[in-house]
Amino acid sequence: MPEQERPALPPNQLRLRRLGIDTYQEPVLYMHRDCHVCRSEGFEAQSRVELSLGGRTIVATLNVVSGDIVSVDEAGLSEAAWRLLQARDGDQATLRHPAPIESLGHMRSKVYGKRLGAAQLDAVVQDIAAGRYSDLELAAFITACAGDRLDIEETTALTRAMVSAGERMAWSTSPVMDKHSVGGLPGNRTTMVIVPIVAACGLVMPKTSSRAITSPAGTADTMETLAPVDLEVAQIRRVVERTGGCIVWGGAVRLSPADDILIRVERPLDLDSPGQLVASVLSKKIAAGSTHVLIDMPVGLTAKVRSSHAAAVLARQLELVGKALGVKVLVVQTEGQAPVGRGIGPALEARDVLAVLRNEAGAPADLAQRALLLAGRLLEFGGATAAGQGAALAAQVLADGRAWRKFQDICEAQGGMRVPPVAPCQQPVLAGHAGTVIAIDNRRLARIAKLAGAPIDACAGLDLHVRPGELVERGQPLFTLQAETPGELGYALDYALQADAVHVMEEAR
Numbered sequence: 001m002p003e004q005e006r007p008a009l010p011p012n013q014l015r016l017r018r019l020g021i022d023t024y025q026e027p028v029l030y031m032h033r034d035c036h037v038c039r040s041e042g043f044e045a046q047s048r049v050e051l052s053l054g055g056r057t058i059v060a061t062l063n064v065v066s067g068d069i070v071s072v073d074e075a076g077l078s079e080a081a082w083r084l085l086q087a088r089d090g091d092q093a094t095l096r097h098p099a100p101i102e103s104l105g106h107m108r109s110k111v112y113g114k115r116l117g118a119a120q121l122d123a124v125v126q127d128i129a130a131g132r133y134s135d136l137e138l139a140a141f142i143t144a145c146a147g148d149r150l151d152i153e154e155t156t157a158l159t160r161a162m163v164s165a166g167e168r169m170a171w172s173t174s175p176v177m178d179k180h181s182v183g184g185l186p187g188n189r190t191t192m193v194i195v196p197i198v199a200a201c202g203l204v205m206p207k208t209s210s211r212a213i214t215s216p217a218g219t220a221d222t223m224e225t226l227a228p229v230d231l232e233v234a235q236i237r238r239v240v241e242r243t244g245g246c247i248v249w250g251g252a253v254r255l256s257p258a259d260d261i262l263i264r265v266e267r268p269l270d271l272d273s274p275g276q277l278v279a280s281v282l283s284k285k286i287a288a289g290s291t292h293v294l295i296d297m298p299v300g301l302t303a304k305v306r307s308s309h310a311a312a313v314l315a316r317q318l319e320l321v322g323k324a325l326g327v328k329v330l331v332v333q334t335e336g337q338a339p340v341g342r343g344i345g346p347a348l349e350a351r352d353v354l355a356v357l358r359n360e361a362g363a364p365a366d367l368a369q370r371a372l373l374l375a376g377r378l379l380e381f382g383g384a385t386a387a388g389q390g391a392a393l394a395a396q397v398l399a400d401g402r403a404w405r406k407f408q409d410i411c412e413a414q415g416g417m418r419v420p421p422v423a424p425c426q427q428p429v430l431a432g433h434a435g436t437v438i439a440i441d442n443r444r445l446a447r448i449a450k451l452a453g454a455p456i457d458a459c460a461g462l463d464l465h466v467r468p469g470e471l472v473e474r475g476q477p478l479f480t481l482q483a484e485t486p487g488e489l490g491y492a493l494d495y496a497l498q499a500d501a502v503h504v505m506e507e508a509r
Contacts, residue, residue, distance in 0.1 A: 012037055014075040016053070016082075016091045023078040025264045026135055027085075029060040029095075030069060030076035037075075037095050038064065048134055050098040051075070053091055058084045059098050059132050084131070103127045104137065110144040118157040122164065129165035129258040138265040142276065150275025155317060156324045158275070162283035163325075166254040169206070169233060169289040171240075175382045177205040178290035179374065180281050182297045182314070183215060184304025186446050187341040187464075190296065191219045192247060192353045193371035194378065196406035197397050199245035203382045206240045208250035208288045213267050216449035216461055220249035221346040222353070225458050228415035239413040246410060255287035256280075278317050285327060292328045294378050298336025302442040308333070330381050332374060338440045338468050341367040345454035345461015345482065347420035354420075357404040372398065423459040423482035425489040429496050431503070434474045437466050439504040448481070448502070452492035457484040462496075466503065478503050 014037055019030060029049050031038045043049060047062040060081045070076040075093060077085065085093070103123040110116055116124070124141065127133060133141070150158065177198055181188055191207060198205045209219035209229075220229050230252040231239065239246040251260045259280045266276070285293045295318055298304070299311045315331035322329035341352035341364040355363035356371065376390030385393045397403050411417035445462070453460030463480040466472055481496060483489035496502070 012041070012096055013092050013094050014073055016085075016087045016089070016093050017070060017074045017076045018082050018087070018089060019069065019076040019078065021078045023080050025080050025261070026078070027058050027060040027081035027131065028078040029062045029081060030065055030078075031062060032070050032072045032074070033064050033066045035072045041095070041097060046134075046136075048098055050096050051081070051085060051093045052096075053085050053087060053093040056085055061134055098132065101127055101132050107137065107141045107144065110149070111140060113149070115151070116154055116157075118160070121154065121157045122161040125158065125161035125165050125258045128261055131261070133261075135265055138262065139269060142262060142266055142269060142271055145276055146271055146273040148274065150273075150279075152317060152320055155275040155278050156321050159279040159283045159286070159321055159325060162256045162258050162279055163286050166257045166287055167233060168287050169236070169255070171204060171206070171289045173204050175203065175291045176289050177203050177292050177294075177378055177382050178207065178285045178288065179205075179294045179296065179378060180285070182277065182295065182304055183213070184302075184442060185298040185300070185336050186216060186339040186344040186442055186449065187349055187352065187367070188296075188298065188339075188370070189217075189219060189222050189341065189349045189353050190367065190371040190374055192223060192350075192407070193356055193368070193398070193403065194375045195245045195247050196357070196403045196410060197371075197375040197394050198378050198382070198384075199243060199410070200397050200402040200406040201379055201384045201393065202244070203379070203384050204240060205245040206236060206288055206290075207245065207247045208236075208253070208255060208284060209247060210250060210263065210284075212455045213263055214270050214446075216344050216446050216454035217346045217349050218455065219247065220251075221455040221458070222349045223247045224249070225347045225350045225418070225420040226354075227411035227417055231414060235414075239410065242413050243406065243409045245406070246414060248414065250284050250288070256283040259283055274314055274317060277314070278321050282318065282321055282325065282327065282329075286325055290327065292378075292381050293322065293330070294374065294381060295329060295331045296374055297331055297333050299333055300336030300338075300442065301439075302444075303336035305336070328381075330377065332377055334370065334373070336442075339442060339445060339464060340364070340370060342464045343461060344445060344449045344464065345452070346458040347422070348461045348463060348482065350420040357398070357407050359399065359401070359404070368398070421459040423457075423484060425483045425486055426480055427489055427493055428477040428480045429493070431472045431474055431476050431478050433507055435472060435507040437468050437470050437472060437503050438506050439468060441502050441504065444498075444502045445479075448492055448496045451488070451495055452481055452483045453485075453488045457488070460484055460488065472503075
């Protein structure tokens with residue numbers, strides 16, 4: 001209908017229009033500069049605007065436009081806003097200023113270094129989970145809590161508040177096993193080997209995993225190349241009842257939803273501080289109904305945890321908060337000097353996992369050994385075998401094919417198994433001189449994989465060809481870059497040409 005023939009809308013109402021703009025998980029609103037609602041309400045760029053439609057309400061961040069992307073009587077919505085509001089083209093929404101957020105006062109107190117009580121943290125988390133905080137306000141809260149700015153009592157209260165803000169799953173059996181890696185070690189996809197081993201031994205392990213925060217791939221990103229991971233609570237329950245385990249994305253269900261919102265902002269900030277890490281990990285585990293949680297803590301100079309002392313401090317935090325909230329936590333320090341496996345990036349890491357589960361001759365031995373160590377500790381932790389016997393049992397289950405069969409069962413139950421994609425653009429990075437590899441910089445290697453497009457492009461990343469301790473000839477491939485497009489390949493290659501800074505090599509004499 002031409003604009004002049006449209007019927008007049010009530011004050012503060014605009015027709016909704018889906019613009020197809022991907023703003024990740026942040027709801028964004030687009031209004032014309034001459035829109036009567038925009039002008040009468042005094043909205044300006046970056047204003048927070050409340051939209052109501054059919055009993056549903058969201059708060060979105062406003063972008064003001066002067067072109068013809070939206071007309072003066074339309075409100076354009078990003079994909080995230082459209083989904084949250086459950087809108088349809090032509091719907092009419094009411095727009096207004098949101099009510100003041102009282103908990104922002106608590107957030108500001110934390111910015112100035114004050115300690116927050118349980119009621120204050122609960123108010124902050126409830127508002128975060130409800131989508132009332134803008135990304136700027138979320139960034140302020142995350143930064144205020146970074147470093148050592150959360151003590152044990154605050155971390156416990158934050159964890160409890162994050163659990164309370166979402167759904168909780170309960171299981172009729174006990175124990176309910178879970179595992180989490182602190183991260184910082186590229187290629188460390190042991191979860192996808194551990195879950196089928198543990199489930200094949202009769203323990204229940206409903207694994208809700210995260211997507212990448214600061215890494216080239218999270219477990220959910222990698223598993224998604226093999227099977228669907230966006231399952232609802234009822235679907236997760238059916239998979240676990242059928243197979244004894246699952247490997248799904250925790251963000252697809254409202255288990256600690258505030259954590260998913262915080263992670264969205266932590267990712268570009270590249271922040272993952274100890275208190276928030278503890279609250280993030282344990283809130284998800286408690287919400288998923290876990291009773292026994294094993295924490296894999298890689299320690300290395302370029303891992304997330306860089307020293308045994310830092311690992312001991314973080315382990316103590318995890319154990320104390322877990323005990324306060326009724327969850328048994330077992331922390332296992334592992335070697336974190338070099339990447340695990342050969343592939344770095346979702347599809348490449350999935351390839352390594354499949355090679356281990358299928359007992360292929362060329363499967364990465366370090367990935368298999370690490371998974372067996374952790375699976376063994378979980379089997380002992382859950383009482384499936386005696387102390388000291390777990391690793392042997394795990395190795396037997398992997399060797400005789402039970403783990404591979406269980407993994408296939410889990411994939412089928414989650415919606416069907418598929419083949420990981422292969423990158424169309426590939427380029428080897430060569431050694432500039434001969435020598436012995438004495439170290440690999442995990443952080444730089446992860447950055448290269450992300451510049452190539454991982455984890456957004458599932459096929460992107462890199463393939464490692466040499467490990468610490470190996471002799472390398474001049475011109476020998478150190479790793480092969482893989483990307484979806486030539487542009488991304490070139491972008492990553494520019495950075496990767498500093499290869500000697502990634503592989504620290506002692507020159508041959």
